[in-house]
Amino acid sequence: MQREAPTLAHVARLAAVSENTVSRVIRNKGPIAEETRKRVIEAIDSLGYVPNRAAGALASSSSLIIGVLLPSLSNIVFPEVLRGIHAALADTPYQAMIGVTDYDLLQEQKLLGSLLAWQPAAIVTTGFDHTDASRRMLEQSGIRIAELMDIDDRPIDIAVGLSHRGAGRESARHLVARGYRRIGYVGHDWSADRRAHFRYEGFRQGLQEAGLSPAAEFRFEGASSTMAGREALAQLLGRGGDVDAVVFSNDDMAVGGFMHCLGAGLAIPERLALFGFNGLDIGQALPRPLSTIRSNRFLIGRTAAEKLLEARERPAEPQIIDTGFEIVEGATA
Amino acid sequence: MQREAPTLAHVARLAAVSENTVSRVIRNKGPIAEETRKRVIEAIDSLGYVPNRAAGALASSSSLIIGVLLPSLSNIVFPEVLRGIHAALADTPYQAMIGVTDYDLLQEQKLLGSLLAWQPAAIVTTGFDHTDASRRMLEQSGIRIAELMDIDDRPIDIAVGLSHRGAGRESARHLVARGYRRIGYVGHDWSADRRAHFRYEGFRQGLQEAGLSPAAEFRFEGASSTMAGREALAQLLGRGGDVDAVVFSNDDMAVGGFMHCLGAGLAIPERLALFGFNGLDIGQALPRPLSTIRSNRFLIGRTAAEKLLEARERPAEPQIIDTGFEIVEGATA
């Protein structure tokens, strides 16, 4: 009943050709007579042959795996990047193999090691921050490497993302242009999320351009979340800080801030303007759509995967792909 | 500079043992003298040896891959399941390989084929709905199979999840117990999300126990989202349906409903009670925490992965693991 899975040899015998010819038909490599191809494909179909990827990987010392290292799955941002990667891989024989680092560079290093044990065709990772050992592994592997989300540094191979400094700067400029002058900042723990820190720096810089500096600041000790944003804004305001607008480290935090205002009866944006980052759906579903900056997470993932598959070799010079960002006007600032 | 990656042979030579002995040390299989083990481990460390997984998979016709088929990554629920899976795999040599089906059974079948080409140690998939071909592949593969989220059917190997019928029933009972009588339903497209349909059936059944039936219903044509929930509730109420409580197909929809009420100035729960499903963070961060049912997504993923690794063989009888659910009282119903 449960007969062995057919191998190349079975297909070859049925199609009356050599194994190698079958292999070439499958991989679309080298010249094949149209008639032979047809016969081989027929044989493949009739046997229900599925190539053994492990054997292929071993023989060619390169697998159809794309290793993906993500810092987290709790934050919807990274699943969206992953979705973009999957979208790009959907009609290819490539498969994503995932590791979750929990924002821990040593964990990243460890996972990188086990991903490389599969001899993946490429590695997708996040940011420019890696341990020395990771960096050495990435560089010496010779395979294509994409570093996602950020573009404010020099990538190993390619970087795909947006300038977080630039985004932070734009949020300040936007609020200043709208006439806000007493602008506060509510954030979360930077040690895990360096890009949030970059945005903060850009934000300060943007204020400085207008001769301003943050009117008040509060940083929640812990990861970003709606709850954290709610509490953090309460804290900031409770301190009697006199602010007319608040920039949040991201939309999750900003939505939390929105909730606080609702609960405390603060008119948005008359009494307090709110500004986020990411452009999440939830922000747009608020009674007043959140003013924020849209980062194109899906696009980042898709672009990265597409670029990686475009060429097997790294470009001579590291390449940076700016997927940009856009101000979402919203109604909260 | 870029010397070849060390292989078993290199380690074996350095440790002055046979390759097989090194292999056994690595896999912790068979008796090894303590002294030999130490020498081998030293050699491994000094060479920085990393086993080639493809070779291992080929030789043993079984890889350290766990294939994971998820319907979607847009809905935070599935990344959370994935997070649970990763948590269970974190300290094992296993790696998750992911496919996203977009709720399409044919896509699932296709992805299943390419996952099986890696000879994974186990497959994790969602629900009991599979094409005949998929089912055949799963059954004949002989490897461990987990079907997640639902437990209201007979699994191939093990099922891990909760009774969606039961959860639906409980939401009705909860509202009835609170004195609500004109209870409506706001949902999304069922064709993609069968479990939402099961909850609806349970909901009806729960009402029936109290001699009631839904006071009004509206089903949004499309996937669930906060926006959809907001619009759908507006539609339901716009029709002049006289309801005092609404059960939503899930928390995303319910949060949208909450937003509608805020915008329309409807007091929650005095004028209208809201009830969700999932227990997402966002629901608990609302000005009034959402009354809902907590499904333990993380636990489902983690339990499934743990169970799969517990034994290489399927149990004689299909096994069902109920991760349960709990009513979250909240303040909206």
Added chain:
DNA sequence: CGAAATTATCTCAGCGCTAACATAAACTCT
């Protein structure tokens, strides 16, 4: 028309590991 180039196919070694079996040394037991 024969040599060179092109096209289509085959042969065969080997990728790096593991399974199965063989062997050797060290015990245990009667």
Added chain:
DNA sequence: AGAGTTTATGTTAGCGCTGAGATAATTTCG
């Protein structure tokens, strides 16, 4: 002390595929 058992290690043959080069059949061209 010899047979049987246990423990520790070695030997060997692939797993199923791909890459490099060999070979054969066909076309092109001076």
